[in-house]
Amino acid sequence: MTKLSVNINKVATLRNSRGGNNPNLIKMALDAENFGADGITVHPRPDERHIRYKDVYELKPLLTTEFNIEGNSREQTFIDLVLETAPHQVTLVPDVTGQLTSDHGWDTIQHQEYLKATISIFKAAGIRVSIFVDPDPRMVEGAAAVGTDRIELYTEGYARNFPRNPEAAIAPYVEAAEKARELGLGLNAGHDLDLNNLNYFSQQIPWLDEVSIGHALICDALYLGFENTIQLYKRQLAMRSSL
Template sequence: MTKLSVNINKIATLRNSRGGNNPDLVKTALDCERFGAQGITVHPRPDERHIRYQDVFDLKQVIATEFNIEGNCQEQKFVDLVLANKPAQVTLVPDALGQITSNHGWDTVRHQEYLKDIVATFKEAGIRVSLFVDPDPRMVEAAATTGTDRVELYTEAYATGYLKNREAAVAPYAEAARAAQQAGLGLNAGHDLDLHNLKYFSQHIPGLLEVSIGHALICDALYLGLENTIQMYLRQLA
């Protein structure tokens, strides 16, 4: 079964909006695990507008499932943070400073040499590495030559196209997934996956190991409750 990693950035956003510690980020992460999530994802950014660097240290002490830290490895502070905490997985995303949310994958051809170096840095520390890429077989194949363990397919285009033509929307992702399998890479996916489009995606993507979902899941939890929402997402992946 494909694993569900819950991105808790939006919980941190809510906490930060009033100061203090309500909602309690660590308790929420532990509750997500208790409710069935098989991983916790955080995406700290330099301005700490949601996940704070201290949150990463606090979470590392208590997370019993897979801890995934994603972010911009071109920021030395991010690299240092990951190496200090040694999560199960680091997902490398080519964010720009001040970017609201991730909106593209790595050009693994153009940035080949840089990616080889940074992937080696994390793997030497015993951390599994995943590269955030667009659903382009060429980018997947080039990712394999960097030494990365996995790629994470950026799924916004699928989510947007799903409502118009789901067969056409999923087709490039299935092709990229096959390229990942042929290259010996593990496969993750994330961005704008939700209760409406997740099941179809998981059914048509071969070798899908993990999805990371935050915004939609937290929005659903406002109406459905966190425990029930996590269980509903897990059923889409069954």
């Protein structure tokens, strides 16, 4: 079954807005695991406006599920952080400094040499590598050529178009996912997936390895409760028979 990795950046954003340690980020991460999350994702940025580098160091020895650190590998501090904490997976995202949120995948053709060199650093340390890509078979082929273990499909376009036309919204993602499977790449997905669109996405691409969800899940938890929300998201990934 597709794994659910809970991105806890928004928990850190709430904590940072008032200083102190409320909500307690470490406790929230451990509670997420206890409530059924298959993994924890963090995305540190240089301005530390949400997850702080110190948080990552504190989390690593305490987590019992898969730990995924995503971020901009052009920042040496990010590379050092990943190598020093040795998570199960690193997800490389083509962010620029000060970017509000991730909004596109890698051009795996234009940045082929850079990606090859960077991926080799993490793989030499025994860390599984995933790279953010748009749903374009050419970019998937480029991803296979640079030696990544997995790709993460950037799903904002799917989420935006899903309410109007689910079939059209999912079509390019299925094509890209099939190409990834053909090339032997693992497959993750993330960005704007929620309780409304997650089940359809996972049913159309049942070989999906993992989804990383943060913003929508934390927003839902404000109404539904943290434990209940994690279970609701897990249920969407398990509902294979409702087609």
